[in-house]
Amino acid sequence: MIYHPYGTTGLQLSAIGFGGMRFLDQKDVEGCAALVKKAHDLGITYFDTAIGYGDSEAIFGAAFREMKKQRRERPFYVSTKTNKATAGEIRRELETSLKRMGLDYVDFYHVWCVMDKDSYLKRKLKGALQAFEQLQREGLIRHICVSSHQTGVEIEWMLQDYPFAGILLGYSVMNYAYRDQGISAAARLGRGVVIMNPLGGGIIPQHPQRFDFVRTREEETVVQGALRFLLNDARITTALVGFSSEAQLEEAIAAAEGFAGLNAEAVEGIRSHLSTSFDELCTGCGYCDHCPVGVPVPKMMDSYNQFMLSGRPESIAERLGWHWGIGRKSPVYDLCTECGQCEEACTQKLPIRARLREIREHVQKGRK
């Protein structure tokens, strides 16, 4: 395993982290906890969960109770999250998380799932950040962090607004352009950067031929290629993988074992591939993000990407709902006046208007 600094905290975290939302069977607490302990034995030191991931915190707790016995010699770091906004609610959620995990404190406590500037400002106005600071003074949390699905520009603004110790955000070879500016800003400002969804939410391993371009060595898998693309990025501390099995764990860890970096040519080869062989996909560059009536075009096109790669029309509404917080009943589906401005700006020359019509059709089918 290799270890990277987390911002300016002085901590070194494993370059591969354990994301706790993809356990195979959460009812099998013992089996899942064994996977967590195995990950720690293999060098993983960053464990990420959330109060809303079902029984994930309890599973981690079962593993941590064992791991704590040697925590001084073999450290590990715990991340969890709350999307609550008021001091009382945040304290209650943290206390629940600590109890479930059998811990006295959490290393990284996240303002969870900031979808846009508005949702950040609302929580800030309700006192969420002061509540976090109070919990930090009491020693119940070590570092105040944020997890976000915003664009790179919005992330940069938010990190300048508040000195979060680090940020957790979705990033992969599929959407690097969309968040690149935010990652650069985090690195420049000395914040830790933890990546979720480094495998495009499972799309990359499910389409190994399509993503073959991420492999820079004959013997590596697409999973390892996609992870090494991130491990190679000096701005990134840790890439979280949601493990379901020992085989997945070993495959990801092998990507970090003895990894000495990619040469510039290999990195450029991967980056440029998205604009050649993937010319029907939105790259998330954001050039179209100035719709006069407020259609969030990059978010809509990102969700259409999921459909193109998975072939499942339902994946559009799933992505819009779960990742972008745009429900089926949102008014955004009916806003487009077909003025064509976004298509003129599009670096991929995508048929955005036709895709928006298609998205509306698919989403409306599932409306109740």
Ligand code: SF4
């Ligand atoms: S075509 Fe539709 S989505 Fe594109 S800029 Fe015009 S109104 Fe916005």
Ligand code: SF4
């Ligand atoms: S300009 Fe085109 S490629 Fe870039 S985010 Fe918009 S739709 Fe995607």
